[in-house]
Amino acid sequence: MKQRSLFDIISPIMTGPSSSHTAGAVRLGLMARKIYREKPQKVILKLYNSFAQTGKGHGTDKGLMAGLLGYNVDSNKIKNIFNDAALKDIEYRFENEQNIERHPNAVDFLLYGKINMRISGNSIGAGNIEITKIEDFTTKISGELNTLILFYKDKPGMISRVSTLIQKENINIASLDCDRDAKGKTASMCICLDSEISDSIIKKIEEIEDVYFVRNLKRLED
Amino acid sequence: MEYSFTTFESLLEICNKENKRIYEIMQEKEAFDFDKTVEEVRNKTEKSLKAMKEAIKNGLKSKEKSISGLCGDDCYKLLGRYKKTGSTFGKIFEKITTYALATMEENLRMNRIVACPTAGSCGIVPAVIIALSEKYKSDKEEEINALITAGAIGYIISAKVAMAGAIAGCQAECGVASAMSAAAAVQIMGGDEKQKINAAALALKNILGLSCDPVSGLVEIPCVKRNVFMAIHAITASELSMADIESKIPPDEIVDAMMQTGQLMSPLLKETSQGGLATTKTGILINKNLSNN
Numbered sequence: 354m355k356q357r358s359l360f361d362i363i364s365p366i367m368t369g370p371s372s373s374h375t376a377g378a379v380r381l382g383l384m385a386r387k388i389y390r391e392k393p394q395k396v397i398l399k400l401y402n403s404f405a406q407t408g409k410g411h412g413t414d415k416g417l418m419a420g421l422l423g424y425n426v427d428s429n430k431i432k433n434i435f436n437d438a439a440l441k442d443i444e445y446r447f448e449n450e451q452n453i454e455r456h457p458n459a460v461d462f463l464l465y466g467k468i469n470m471r472i473s474g475n476s477i478g479a480g481n482i483e484i485t486k487i488e489d490f491t492t493k494i495s496g497e498l499n500t501l502i503l504f505y506k507d508k509p510g511m512i513s514r515v516s517t518l519i520q521k522e523n524i525n526i527a528s529l530d531c532d533r534d535a536k537g538k539t540a541s542m543c544i545c546l547d548s549e550i551s552d553s554i555i556k557k558i559e560e561i562e563d564v565y566f567v568r569n570l571k572r573l574e575d
Numbered sequence: 576m577e578y579s580f581t582t583f584e585s586l587l588e589i590c591n592k593e594n595k596r597i598y599e600i601m602q603e604k605e606a607f608d609f610d611k612t613v614e615e616v617r618n619k620t621e622k623s624l625k626a627m628k629e630a631i632k633n634g635l636k637s638k639e640k641s642i643s644g645l646c647g648d649d650c651y652k653l654l655g656r657y658k659k660t661g662s663t664f665g666k667i668f669e670k671i672t673t674y675a676l677a678t679m680e681e682n683l684r685m686n687r688i689v690a691c692p693t694a695g696s697c698g699i700v701p702a703v704i705i706a707l708s709e710k711y712k713s714d715k716e717e718e719i720n721a722l723i724t725a726g727a728i729g730y731i732i733s734a735k736v737a738m739a740g741a742i743a744g745c746q747a748e749c750g751v752a753s754a755m756s757a758a759a760a761v762q763i764m765g766g767d768e769k770q771k772i773n774a775a776a777l778a779l780k781n782i783l784g785l786s787c788d789p790v791s792g793l794v795e796i797p798c799v800k801r802n803v804f805m806a807i808h809a810i811t812a813s814e815l816s817m818a819d820i821e822s823k824i825p826p827d828e829i830v831d832a833m834m835q836t837g838q839l840m841s842p843l844l845k846e847t848s849q850g851g852l853a854t855t856k857t858g859i860l861i862n863k864n865l866s867n868n
């Protein structure tokens with residue numbers, strides 16, 4: 354279990370009005386941007402359940418977009434994000450959905466550009482988030498630890514190759530989760546780390562044969 | 576130092592044994608747990624304190640409406656009354672009430688605040704600490720002491736009950752903020768550790784059962800005004816405690832009662848906007864008007 358902190362109680366410094374519907378939304382946007390890595394040309398944001406119902410009054414739409422543009426939870430840009438210069442060349446639209454199978458505060462980012470990607474996440478309270486899916490792979494990204502994401506051709510020995518490389522740097526693995534696509538051809542690894550991994554190791558992981566996609570996601574700032 | 580406490584009783588025991596204040600124990604624990612220095616913990620607290628003061632300052636000058644248009648000019652109205660006639664209850668009452676409103680209204684304008692413990696209850700702790708610190712001419716260090724004291728109270732309660740209206744109703748948001756503020760007030764007034772915890776206990780005990788039924792699902796009705804009431808509630812508790820009026824039910828048992836009350840509370844009254852104020856005739860009407868916009 355996570356160590357509890359004084360600053361779980363006094364924090365975050367954020368723009369209002371809601372830690373789950375505003376600050377959480379910004380953090381989801383920030384994480385989606387880190388995963389997508391560049392500025393998308395087109396964005397469709399699907400808001401579910403409470404995000405869809407009360408999102409507008411809480412500025413959830415603004416928060417998600419501000420995060421996607423790289424602004425943090427305490428930025429004074431969030432309020433007027435739809436007039437922000439950084440949004441000028443992005444085509445975007447919001448869709449509201451009801452789906453009881455999804456979390457009350459769930460969102461899908463459909464991002465289009467050089468590559469297209471679908472990223473799903475939830476705002477789980479007090480500004481905390483989880484990215485639950487990238488494309489069809491289940492992920493467990495909270496933004497509280499540095500996280501390494503990998504997609505690769507499913508074959509034996511992959512986990513040990515990757516973890517050996519990580520251990521060489523003496524980095525402790527906090528958790529490791531794997532998933533497989535329906536056909537069993539592509540697999541994903543989601544590794545939470547206690548410290549930051551160096552670029553040279555990331556490069557070596559990227560060079561492993563049959564690894565398609567690697568993201569080294571640094572933890573979100575407070 | 577490596578301290579471990581999840582109850583008020585154990586915290587008080589440590590304070591007595593070490594002959595230290597609550598804030599000292601809390602800041603040393605935080606530093607130990609997260610590999611930081613006490614100075615770093617205090618600096619981080621000071622950053623929050625600055626953001627709180629900034630929100631009050633900005634909020635006192637504004638009457639801009641919230642995104643929904645429902646709230647935003649209450650602080651302006653209250654200041655108007657105080658300017659004309661002053662408050663019946665004196666300067667400190669004026670400050671606490673307007674500071675709480677100013678902060679919550681800044682929150683609704685999507686301006687910067689500090690969630691303490693949540694965004695919906697962000698007006699209470701700053702109002703009490705800043706207003707009292709101005710009255711007692713406390714320095715920056717004492718303000719930090721008070722805020723860490725408040726944090727320690729929230730820290731202990733949240734070991735048992737998550738700080739969210741969806742889990743335990745508004746008890747867990749504005750109620751906890753009020754308990755935190757009561758202890759902080761006693762810190763500034765110069766009370767001892769037992770009086771701080773007792774003040775928190777008295778505040779908490781007298782809001783048990785407080786539900787979370789926001790109209791249209793927004794942190795506005797009843798939340799904005801509730802922050803003012805809960806700030807005043809906190810200083811009532813601090814006054815009683817400074818007179819050594821003790822809660823007959825021990826503090827940790829009150830937290831247990833709060834947890835149980837939260838569990839017994841219908842989900843309709845826990846942030847779902849499906850009961851209470853949210854489903855009054857007017858609550859429904861407001862919701863309808865907002866969704867049509």
Ligand code: SF4
Binds near residue numbers: 695696788795801
């Ligand atoms: S009524 Fe509910 S939403 Fe409003 S402050 Fe209390 S807990 Fe938060």
